[in-house]
């Protein structure tokens with residue numbers, strides 16, 4: 657398993673090994689012991705799976721506030737996404753900064769998004785499926801969303817073919833300036 661730190665603290669790309677043979681390949685996509693040995697010592701309690709029919713579907717920028725803040729281990733099992741994490745921790749030197757990575761069923765890459773970060777992704781292909789582990793259970797009361805195309809965040813989502821497919825919640829999300837982050841370093 658290869659673990660690479662991205663530019664923001666705690667955000668990592670994890671690449672489990674694939675054992676190829678004449679049939680295809682096998683991979684341990686999650687191993688708690690191997691992750692802990694690589695410095696990712698987290699206890700995941702829930703698996704999520706989302707399917708997006710159309711390319712250009714954008715889910716985000718989401719968070720769950722404490723006491724249900726979530727670390728997320730995200731991977732793509734069909735299609736591909738541009739995945740984005742934003743540092744939302746007050747007092748952080750990288751507060752409001754973002755990083756992105758392309759995750760696909762083909763590249764097998766996973767991204768670790770720590771609690772305290774906003775998370776979102778844009779699907780790059782139709783029929784994209786994203787699965788991810790989280791370290792806290794879902795809490796509708798603690799669930800929140802910040803505007804995906806906020807001018808202050810200035811996230812580069814790449815070449816968009818018009819307005820992305822968005823949920824009503826994401827269309828009505830608060831701006832970064834309006835967002836009162838519940839997180840701090």
Ligand SMILES: Cc1cn([C@H]2C[C@H](O)[C@@H](COP(=O)(O)OP(=O)(O)O[C@H]3O[C@H](C)C(=O)[C@H](O)[C@H]3O)O2)c(=O)[nH]c1=O
Pocket residue numbers: 704706715716718719728775776777793794795823825
């Ligand atoms: C997240 C979640 C949702 N739900 C229910 C609530 C709604 O009735 C329905 C769709 O929820 P939502 O529109 O929030 O789903 P996404 O837009 O994919 O949200 C997720 O997308 C971004 C990328 C994330 O990082 C979060 O995990 C999460 O916010 O599933 C549950 O029952 N449990 C859950 O854990």
